[in-house]
Amino acid sequence: MRSAYGRTIPTEDAALTRVGPGTPMGEMMRRYWQPLLLEGELGDGLPKKVRILGEDLVAFKDKSGRIGVLDLHCPHRGTSLEFGRIEREGLRCCYHGWLMRADGRVVEMPCEKPGYAERMDISQPAYPVHLFGGMVFVYMGPPDKMPLFPMYDIYDTRHRDDVAIVARRLWGEHAIAFVSACNWLQHYENVVDPWHVVMLHRAISGDQFASAVTRPEMPDLGFERTSLGVRYRMIRDLPNGNRMIRYVECALPNLALISSIHETGETPKAKNLCTDVSWVVPIDDTHCRALTLIAWPLKSGAPDPRWIPGTFTEIEARPGRIRERSYKERQSFPDDLEAQETQRPIAIHALENLALSDTGIAMLRKCYRDGLKAIERGHDPPNIVRDPAQNHAIATNAWITVLGPGEIRGAAE
Numbered sequence: 364m365r366s367a368y369g370r371t372i373p374t375e376d377a378a379l380t381r382v383g384p385g386t387p388m389g390e391m392m393r394r395y396w397q398p399l400l401l402e403g404e405l406g407d408g409l410p411k412k413v414r415i416l417g418e419d420l421v422a423f424k425d426k427s428g429r430i431g432v433l434d435l436h437c438p439h440r441g442t443s444l445e446f447g448r449i450e451r452e453g454l455r456c457c458y459h460g461w462l463m464r465a466d467g468r469v470v471e472m473p474c475e476k477p478g479y480a481e482r483m484d485i486s487q488p489a490y491p492v493h494l495f496g497g498m499v500f501v502y503m504g505p506p507d508k509m510p511l512f513p514m515y516d517i518y519d520t521r522h523r524d525d526v527a528i529v530a531r532r533l534w535g536e537h538a539i540a541f542v543s544a545c546n547w548l549q550h551y552e553n554v555v556d557p558w559h560v561v562m563l564h565r566a567i568s569g570d571q572f573a574s575a576v577t578r579p580e581m582p583d584l585g586f587e588r589t590s591l592g593v594r595y596r597m598i599r600d601l602p603n604g605n606r607m608i609r610y611v612e613c614a615l616p617n618l619a620l621i622s623s624i625h626e627t628g629e630t631p632k633a634k635n636l637c638t639d640v641s642w643v644v645p646i647d648d649t650h651c652r653a654l655t656l657i658a659w660p661l662k663s664g665a666p667d668p669r670w671i672p673g674t675f676t677e678i679e680a681r682p683g684r685i686r687e688r689s690y691k692e693r694q695s696f697p698d699d700l701e702a703q704e705t706q707r708p709i710a711i712h713a714l715e716n717l718a719l720s721d722t723g724i725a726m727l728r729k730c731y732r733d734g735l736k737a738i739e740r741g742h743d744p745p746n747i748v749r750d751p752a753q754n755h756a757i758a759t760n761a762w763i764t765v766l767g768p769g770e771i772r773g774a775a776e
C-alpha cells in the first residue's frame with residue numbers, strides 16, 4: 364500500500380490553465396475573437412453583465428443599434444453599469460447619469476457644468492466587437508495584434524448555400540456536455556477524449572447517445588495533429604455491414620468541432636462536415652461556458668425546424684435539467700458534469716498518470732505550449748488569420764464518413 368499520509372498536492376499547471384490578464388494562457392486566449400453572448404440576448408433593452416477571461420464587462424446595444432462591450436464599473440465612482448439605462452447614444456450610469464457611447468467615450472455628465480465632459484475627455488475601457496451569425500464576439504488582446512475573424516468552412520456561407528448560421532447556447536441547461544464549475548481546459552480536453560464516450564456515456568451510465576457512436580463494441584481509435592490542432596478518429600464496423608469513420612477536432616485556441624453524436628451509420632455518406640462550432644470560453648480560472656455557431660440545414664429557404672444539431676444532447680429517456688438531478692442519480696448515472704467538475708476546480712496535471720488513451724490530450728497540451736512559446740518570441744499563436752484573401756472557407760477536420768460494404772471492400776483492395 365502506498366500511504367496517503369503526508370502526501371503533498373502540487374499546484375496546477377498555471378501557464379496552461381489560468382486565463383486572467385497578464386497570465387500566459389490569458390494572453391494567448393486574448394489574441395483571438397471570443398464569443399461573448401448571443402446578439403438576441405441584447406434585444407430586451409437592458410445591459411448584460413458578462414464575465415470572460417476573469418474580467419467583468421457590460422454588453423449592450425444602444426437604441427441606434429450599436430453594440431458596446433465596456434468595463435463593468437462606471438469610470439465616475441465605480442457603480443456597475445449593468446444597472447445603467449440604454450439610450451439612443453449609449454449607456455447611462457444609474458448613479459449620476461454619466462453617458463457612455465458604445466466605444467466607451469463619456470459624452471455627458473449631467474451633474475457638471477456644460478462643456479465639462481468634453482474637457483475631462485474620459486473614455487471607459489472597451490473592447491472591439493464583431494457580429495457574426497447572431498453571435499457577439501469580442502477581441503480582448505493588444506489592439507495592434509487584432510486578427511480577422513476566421514471564416515471556417517463550416518459557417519462560411521459565402522461558399523455554401525445549404526445552411527443558415529444560427530447562434531445558440533447549445534450546451535445549455537439540458538445538455539450532457541454542459542460544464543461550468545471547473546477550469547476551461549479540463550472541459551475542452553474532453554473533446555479529444557474519445558474513450559470517455561465508450562466508458563462514461565455507455566458502459567458506466569448506460570447508452571447516453573443511442574447512436575452508432577456509443578455502440579457496445581470497442582471502436583478503433585486514433586489521434587493525429589491537424590492543420591488547426593488535434594483530432595481523434597473513431598472507426599466502427601457496424602452490424603449493418605457499414606463502416607463509420609468519425610473525426611472530432613480541437614481547433615486552437617478553444618474551438619470544439621464535434622461531429623454528430625446522433626449518427627446511426629445507416630446511410631453511406633462521404634465527409635459529412637461537423638455542423639456545430641462550439642467555443643469553450645473561460646469565464647475565469649474555475650468556470651467556463653460553451654457558445655455555439657450551428658450550420659443549420661435549410662428547408663424551403665429557412666432553417667429546417669425538424670433537424671437536430673449534431674451535439675444536441677437532450678435525451679427523452681432522461682428528461683429534466685442536468686443540474687436538477689438528485690445526488691443519488693448523479694452517482695448512479697454520472698455525466699460529463701460529474702466527471703469534469705470533480706477533477707478539482709483546476710485539474711492538477713502533476714498528479715495525473717496519462718496513459719496511451721490520453722494521447723490526444725498530451726498532443727493538445729503540446730500545441731498550447733508551442734503557442735505560448737510563439738507568443739513569448741513575439742510571433743502569432745496558431746490559427747491567427749490576417750490575410751483577407753486566405754480568410755475563405757478555412758478547412759476544418761471534423762466529419763463523418765459512412766462506407767457501405769462495397770466501398771469497404773474497395774478500400775481494402
Ligand code: FES
Pocket residue numbers: 437438439440441442456457458459460461
Ligand atoms: S458612478 Fe456612474 S455616474 Fe457616478
Ligand SMILES: [Fe+2]
Pocket residue numbers: 540553559560564699
Ligand atoms: Fe462527454
